[in-house]
Amino acid sequence: MRWHGNGRWVSAELNFIEALRQFATHPAARGLNDDAAVLEIGKARLILTHDSLVEGVHYLHSDPPESVAWKLLAVNLSDLAAKGGTPRGAMMSYTLLSDPEWDARFAAGLGAALSHFDVALLGGDTVSAPSRVLGLTLIGEASGPVPARSGAHSGDALFVTGVIGDAGLGLKIAQGLQGNAELLAAYQRPQPQLGAGALLASVVTAMMDVSDGLLIDAGRLAAASGLCAVIDLDAVPLSPAFREYAGETREARLRAATAGDDYQLLFTSALPLPPLPVPVTRIGKMTVGEGLILADHKGPVPLPEKLGWLHGLP
Amino acid sequence: MRWHGNGRWVSAELNFIEALRQFATHPAARGLNDDAAVLEIGKARLILTHDSLVEGVHYLHSDPPESVAWKLLAVNLSDLAAKGGTPRGAMMSYTLLSDPEWDARFAAGLGAALSHFDVALLGGDTVSAPSRVLGLTLIGEASGPVPARSGAHSGDALFVTGVIGDAGLGLKIAQGLQGNAELLAAYQRPQPQLGAGALLASVVTAMMDVSDGLLIDAGRLAAASGLCAVIDLDAVPLSPAFREYAGETREARLRAATAGDDYQLLFTSALPLPPLPVPVTRIGKMTVGEGLILADHKGPVPLPEKLGWLHGLP
Numbered sequence: 001m002r003w004h005g006n007g008r009w010v011s012a013e014l015n016f017i018e019a020l021r022q023f024a025t026h027p028a029a030r031g032l033n034d035d036a037a038v039l040e041i042g043k044a045r046l047i048l049t050h051d052s053l054v055e056g057v058h059y060l061h062s063d064p065p066e067s068v069a070w071k072l073l074a075v076n077l078s079d080l081a082a083k084g085g086t087p088r089g090a091m092m093s094y095t096l097l098s099d100p101e102w103d104a105r106f107a108a109g110l111g112a113a114l115s116h117f118d119v120a121l122l123g124g125d126t127v128s129a130p131s132r133v134l135g136l137t138l139i140g141e142a143s144g145p146v147p148a149r150s151g152a153h154s155g156d157a158l159f160v161t162g163v164i165g166d167a168g169l170g171l172k173i174a175q176g177l178q179g180n181a182e183l184l185a186a187y188q189r190p191q192p193q194l195g196a197g198a199l200l201a202s203v204v205t206a207m208m209d210v211s212d213g214l215l216i217d218a219g220r221l222a223a224a225s226g227l228c229a230v231i232d233l234d235a236v237p238l239s240p241a242f243r244e245y246a247g248e249t250r251e252a253r254l255r256a257a258t259a260g261d262d263y264q265l266l267f268t269s270a271l272p273l274p275p276l277p278v279p280v281t282r283i284g285k286m287t288v289g290e291g292l293i294l295a296d297h298k299g300p301v302p303l304p305e306k307l308g309w310l311h312g313l314p
Numbered sequence: 315m316r317w318h319g320n321g322r323w324v325s326a327e328l329n330f331i332e333a334l335r336q337f338a339t340h341p342a343a344r345g346l347n348d349d350a351a352v353l354e355i356g357k358a359r360l361i362l363t364h365d366s367l368v369e370g371v372h373y374l375h376s377d378p379p380e381s382v383a384w385k386l387l388a389v390n391l392s393d394l395a396a397k398g399g400t401p402r403g404a405m406m407s408y409t410l411l412s413d414p415e416w417d418a419r420f421a422a423g424l425g426a427a428l429s430h431f432d433v434a435l436l437g438g439d440t441v442s443a444p445s446r447v448l449g450l451t452l453i454g455e456a457s458g459p460v461p462a463r464s465g466a467h468s469g470d471a472l473f474v475t476g477v478i479g480d481a482g483l484g485l486k487i488a489q490g491l492q493g494n495a496e497l498l499a500a501y502q503r504p505q506p507q508l509g510a511g512a513l514l515a516s517v518v519t520a521m522m523d524v525s526d527g528l529l530i531d532a533g534r535l536a537a538a539s540g541l542c543a544v545i546d547l548d549a550v551p552l553s554p555a556f557r558e559y560a561g562e563t564r565e566a567r568l569r570a571a572t573a574g575d576d577y578q579l580l581f582t583s584a585l586p587l588p589p590l591p592v593p594v595t596r597i598g599k600m601t602v603g604e605g606l607i608l609a610d611h612k613g614p615v616p617l618p619e620k621l622g623w624l625h626g627l628p
Contacts, residue, residue, distance in 0.1 A: 012410055015414060016417045016421055016440060019418060019421035020421055023425040023435065026403065028436050030437075032437060034437075039403055039436060041355070041360065042357045044356035046360075048437060050405040050438050050449075052441045054442070057441060088355060089353055091451050093407065100326045103326060104329070110334070111336065115337065120338070120342065120343065121340070121346075122351035122353060123343055123344075123346060125364050126331065127368050127372070129445060130445045131443060133409060133449075135407040135439070137364060137451035139360075139453075
C-alpha cells in the first residue's frame with residue numbers, strides 16, 4: 001500500500017484517502033498508513049502492496065521501456081522489503097498504447113526483472129488507454145513480525161541503508177545533464193533491499209522504504225510513531241559519485257535528502273543490528289515531540305520548503 | 315487474471331500476452347489463460363484477479379462515479395465467483411484528475427459496494443494521471459477445487475446463470491436511448507454470482523464468467539478445453555425487459571449473445587446441479603472439435619463476425 005504524496009493534487013489526494021479510511025477498517029489495512037497491507041489467511045501472513053507508475057509523473061517518456069518494467073517491479077519489492085517479506089508473485093495491470101515496440105521491450109525487461117528477483121508473474125489485465133498507467137500488485141509472505149511505520153520509541157536510533165541522493169541526480173542525467181552511468185542506474189534500476197529487510201524485521205521498532213525523499217519519509221515515520229525525528233544532515237550517506245557530481249555542502253546534502261526514488265530502508269532500533277548485506281548508517285534518533293529537527297556541523301538547519309519528491313516531473 | 319480481448323489493438327495485445335506467457339510459467343498463473351491465478355501459500359488456496367476500468371473504454375464519461383466504483387469491484391468479484399472463491403480483500407489503484415467531486419462520489423460508492431459485498435479494502439495507490447485508469451486486485455480464498463476454463467469434457471452440458479443481454483441494452487440506455495431502469499442497472503450495477511460460484515465449484519468441469527459476450531467467452535472455454543461448444547440460440551435466457559425492448563428474433567438473440575458485460579457464470583457439467591440462488595439455463599453442450607456451432611429452431615445460425623464486446627465504446 002502506498003497512498004503516497006503527490007505534487008499537484010495533495011489536498012484532493014488527502015481528502016480522497018481520508019474518505020477511504022472511513023471504511024478501510026480491517027486491521028490488515030493498517031489504517032492505510034503503511035507501505036503494505038498485512039493479511040493473515042490460514043497460517044500464512046501475506047504482505048500485499050500496489051504501486052503504479054504513470055508516464056510523465058513517475059518516469060520519463062524517454063526512459064527505456066526495459067527500465068520502466070524493472071522499476072515497476074522494484075518499487076513494489078522495496079515496499080515488501082520494508083516489511084521484511086519474501087515475494088510470492090505479482091499481478092500486473094498494463095495499458096496498451098498502439099506502440100508494439102515499446103510493449104515488446106517492456107515485456108522483455110519485465111521478464112528479466114522477474115527472473116533477477118525470482119518473482120512469479122501470476123496474472124493481470126491488459127487494457128487500451130489514452131495514457132500509460134502501469135500497476136503491479138505484489139504478493140509476499142512474512143515468516144516473522146511485520147514492522148510498521150508506527151512502532152518507533154523515543155530514544156531509538158534512526159538508520160538508513162545504502163546511500164541517498166543518487167537517484168535524484170540520475171533523474172537529471174536522464175533529462176539530459178552530463179553524468180555517470182552509476183547515478184543514472186540508481187534512477188532507472190533501483191535495488192530493493194529485500195535481504196536487509198528480512199534480516200532487520202525482527203530487530204527494528206519501525207521500518208519503511210525511502211521512496212519520496214529521506215526527509216519527507218522520516219517525517220512520515222515520526223508522525224506515524226507520534227515522535228520527532230532528529231537528523232544529523234552530515235551523517236546522511238552520500239556516494240562518491242554524488243560527492244563528485246554535487247559536492248557535500250549543506251545545499252548538496254539537502255538536495256540528496258529531499259530528492260526521492262532512493263528505495264533504501266529507513267528504520268529505528270535500540271538493539272544491536274545483525275550483519276547486513278548493505279552498509280547501514282545511523283543518521284539520527286527519535287525523541288518526544290513531533291516533526292523533524294535537522295542539524296549539521298554548523299548548527300541547526302532550517303527545514304526546506306519541499307521535504308521530498310512530489311511526483312511531478314518537470 | 316483477465317488478459318482479455320480488446321477492440322483496437324487485438325493483435326498487439328495478443329503478441330504482448332504471448333511474450334508474458336514465455337516467463338509466466340508458475341503453475342499458479344494457469345498459463346495466463348484463466349479468470350484468476352490460484353496460489354497455494356501455507357495451507358491457504360488464494361485466488362487472485364486484477365481487472366482495470368478505463369474511462370471511455372470500459373465505462374462512459376457520463377456514468378455516475380458511484381456506479382463506476384461498484385463496477386470496479388463487481389467485475390473482479392465476478393472473476394472470483396467463476397473460481398468458486400470467497401473474497402478476502404482488495405487493493406485499489408486510483409488515478410486523480412483534479413476533480414474532487416468525482417473522487418468523493420467514487421469513494422462513497424466504493425464504500426457502499428465494499429460493504430454490500432463484505433469485502434475489506436486493504437490498501438492501494440493513488441496517482442495523478444492524464445486519464446482515468448482504475449484498477450483493483452481482488453484477493454480471495456477457495457476452500458475446495460478451483461475450476462478452470464480448460465476442464466470441460468465432450469458430452470458435458472453447457473449452462474449459464476441468470477439472463478444474457480440486459481447489460482448491452484443498458485449501455486445503449488446510458489448512451490441516451492430510452493429504456494427502463496432494470497436494463498440500465500444491469501450495465502451499471504452488475505451482480506457477481508458469488509453464491510452460485512461457490513456452490514458450483516465442486517460439480518462443474520469448467521467455469522468462467524461471461525464478461526465480453528456469451529459467444530466469445532463460450533469460444534474461449536471451448537478453446538481452453540480443446541473442444542467445440544454447440545449452442546442453442548433459442549435457449550439463451552433473455553429477461554422480460556430485454557424481450558420487450560429488443561424482441562426475441564434471431565437478430566435480437568445474437569445481439570444479446572455478443573453484447574458482453576453480463577457477469578453471469580458459464581460452466582460445463584455432466585452431474586446434477588445443486589440448488590442455486592439464481593436460475594440456471596442449459597444452453598448447449600460440448601463436443602469433440604473446435605470453435606462454436608450455433609443453431610436455433612430455424613436451423614444452423616452463421617456465426618456473427620463479432621462474437622463479443624471489444625471494449626471500444628462508440
